[in-house]
Amino acid sequence: DDDAIVSRFQEYLRIDTVQPKPDYYRAVDFIKSQAKSLSLESQTIELVEGKPLLLLKWVGSDPTLPAFLLNSHTDVVPFEESKWTHHPLHAHIDHHGNIYARGSQDMKCVGMQYLEAIRKLQASGFKPIRSVYLSFVPDEEIGGHDGVEKFVESQLFKSLNIAVVLDEGLTSPTESYRVFYGERSPWWLVIKAKGPPGHGAKLYDNSAMENLLKSIESIRRFRASQFDLLKAGGIGEGDVVSVNINFLKAGTPSPTGFVMNLQPSEAEAGFDIRIPPNFDSEALERRLVEEWAPAARNMSFEFKQKFSGKQIVTAADDSNPWWSLLENAVKEAGSRTSKPEIFPASTDARYFREAGLLAFGFSPISKTPGLLHDHNEYLGKDEYLKGIDVYVSIIKAYASYESKSGSRDEL
Numbered sequence: 001d002d003d004a005i006v007s008r009f010q011e012y013l014r015i016d017t018v019q020p021k022p023d024y025y026r027a028v029d030f031i032k033s034q035a036k037s038l039s040l041e042s043q044t045i046e047l048v049e050g051k052p053l054l055l056l057k058w059v060g061s062d063p064t065l066p067a068f069l070l071n072s073h074t075d076v077v078p079f080e081e082s083k084w085t086h087h088p089l090h091a092h093i094d095h096h097g098n099i100y101a102r103g104s105q106d107m108k109c110v111g112m113q114y115l116e117a118i119r120k121l122q123a124s125g126f127k128p129i130r131s132v133y134l135s136f137v138p139d140e141e142i143g144g145h146d147g148v149e150k151f152v153e154s155q156l157f158k159s160l161n162i163a164v165v166l167d168e169g170l171t172s173p174t175e176s177y178r179v180f181y182g183e184r185s186p187w188w189l190v191i192k193a194k195g196p197p198g199h200g201a202k203l204y205d206n207s208a209m210e211n212l213l214k215s216i217e218s219i220r221r222f223r224a225s226q227f228d229l230l231k232a233g234g235i236g237e238g239d240v241v242s243v244n245i246n247f248l249k250a251g252t253p254s255p256t257g258f259v260m261n262l263q264p265s266e267a268e269a270g271f272d273i274r275i276p277p278n279f280d281s282e283a284l285e286r287r288l289v290e291e292w293a294p295a296a297r298n299m300s301f302e303f304k305q306k307f308s309g310k311q312i313v314t315a316a317d318d319s320n321p322w323w324s325l326l327e328n329a330v331k332e333a334g335s336r337t338s339k340p341e342i343f344p345a346s347t348d349a350r351y352f353r354e355a356g357l358l359a360f361g362f363s364p365i366s367k368t369p370g371l372l373h374d375h376n377e378y379l380g381k382d383e384y385l386k387g388i389d390v391y392v393s394i395i396k397a398y399a400s401y402e403s404k405s406g407s408r409d410e411l
C-alpha cells in the first residue's frame with residue numbers, strides 16, 4: 001500500500017550517500033534487498049574499488065530482443081544543513097505531504113519509482129517480453145568517471161545489448177512533464193592570474209587581481225550575451241551557453257580575516273560552464289586561450305571537468321519508436337509531456353549516448369519547483385506515487401514492444 005511505498009522511499013533517502021563520502025555499500029545493500037523481494041537478477045560491479053554499481057535484470061521472455069535500461073545514480077550533492085527547514089537526511093514529511101530530503105528530486109525518487117513500478121507490474125501479472133535492466137550507479141555528481149563512463153566501456157555492458165536508456169530529467173512547474181533528448185556538456189574551469197605583489201596603497205598595472213578581473217569582465221560580457229538570447233524567448237535554457245562564477249579565491253589570510261594593505265600575487269576564479277550540443281566549443285576554447293586566460297596577461301587555466309566526447313542527441317520524433325512509446329505511455333497514465341528539450345545541466349546519459357545508445361532524460365515530477373542542488377529539496381508524496389504509475393505505463397510499453405529494430409543505427 002501507499003504508506004509502505006512512501007516508507008521505502010524515505011528509507012533510501014535516509015542513507016547518507018552525500019558526496020564526497022557517499023556510503024555506497026549501504027545504498028547498494030538496500031536496493032539489493034528490494035531487488036530480492038522482486039526476484040530480479042542482481043550483480044554488483046566494482047569497476048573502481050569502493051564504488052559499487054548495482055545492475056538488476058528483469059528477464060524478458062524473448063532474449064533475442066534488445067533490452068532497455070533504467071538508470072539512476074545513488075550519490076547526492078552536499079547541503080548546507082543549517083539552511084534547511086528539516087534535516088536533509090531525515091526525509092521528514094510535513095503536513096502537506098512533502099518529503100524533504102537531499103535526493104528527493106535528484107534522483108533517489110526515480111531509482112525507487114522504477115522498482116515500485118516493477119512491483120506493481122508483477123502484482124498485476126505482467127510479464128516482460130524484452131528484458132529490463134536497472135542500474136544504480138555511483139559518482140554521477142562528480143562527473144561519472146568511476147561510474148557510467150567506465151561502465152559503458154566494459155565488456156559486460158557491451159554484452160547486455162541495450163537499445164535505449166531512461167535517465168534523470170528535471171521537475172516541471174506545470175502539469176506536463178519535461179523530457180530531454182540531449183544535454184549540455186560541462187566545463188568546470190579554473191582560471192588563475194599572477195602578478196607582482198605590492199603595497200595596498202600603490203596604483204600599478206598587471207597585478208594578479210587586475211588581471212583576473214579583466215578576464216572576469218570579458219567572461220561576464222559573454223554570459224550576458226547568452227542570457228540575452230534566452231531572455232529574448234523562443235528557446236530553452238539548454239539552448240544557450242551558461243557561465244557562472246562559483247568561486248573566487250585571492251588575498252593573504254590574517255587571524256582577523258585578510259590582510260588589507262597587501263595586493264596579492266595570485267588570484268583565481270572557478271566557473272561552471274555548460275555548452276549546448278550544437279555550439280562551437282572549439283571556438284569557445286580559442287576564446288578562452290586568447291581572451292579569458294591569455295598567457296600574455298600572466299594567466300593560466302585548468303579544467304576540473306570537461307566532457308570532450310561527441311555531443312549526440314536522441315531523435316525525439318516519430319522516427320524513433322522509443323519516443324512515441326514514451327509519449328503515449330505517459331498519455332495513457334493520464335499525463336502529458338511537454339516539447340522535448342536539451343537538458344541544461346549534465347547527466348550520465350551523455351556517456352550512454354556517446355556509446356551509441358538512445359537516451360531520454362525523464363523524471364516524472366510535475367507541479368513542483370526545481371530544487372535540485374538547492375536548499376529544502378522536496379517531493380510531494382502524491383507526486384511520487386503518481387510517478388510510479390507513469391513508470392508502470394512506460395515499462396509496460398517498452399517491455400512489450402516486439403520489434404527487433406529500434407537501435408540508433410537503424411533510425
Ligand code: MET
Nearest residue numbers: 140141143186305345346
Ligand atoms: C560535471 S558532471 C555533472 C554533475 C551534475 N549532474 C551537474 O550537472 O552538475
Ligand SMILES: [Zn+2]
Nearest residue numbers: 106107140168
Ligand atoms: Zn542527478
Ligand SMILES: [Zn+2]
Nearest residue numbers: 077106141372
Ligand atoms: Zn545533481
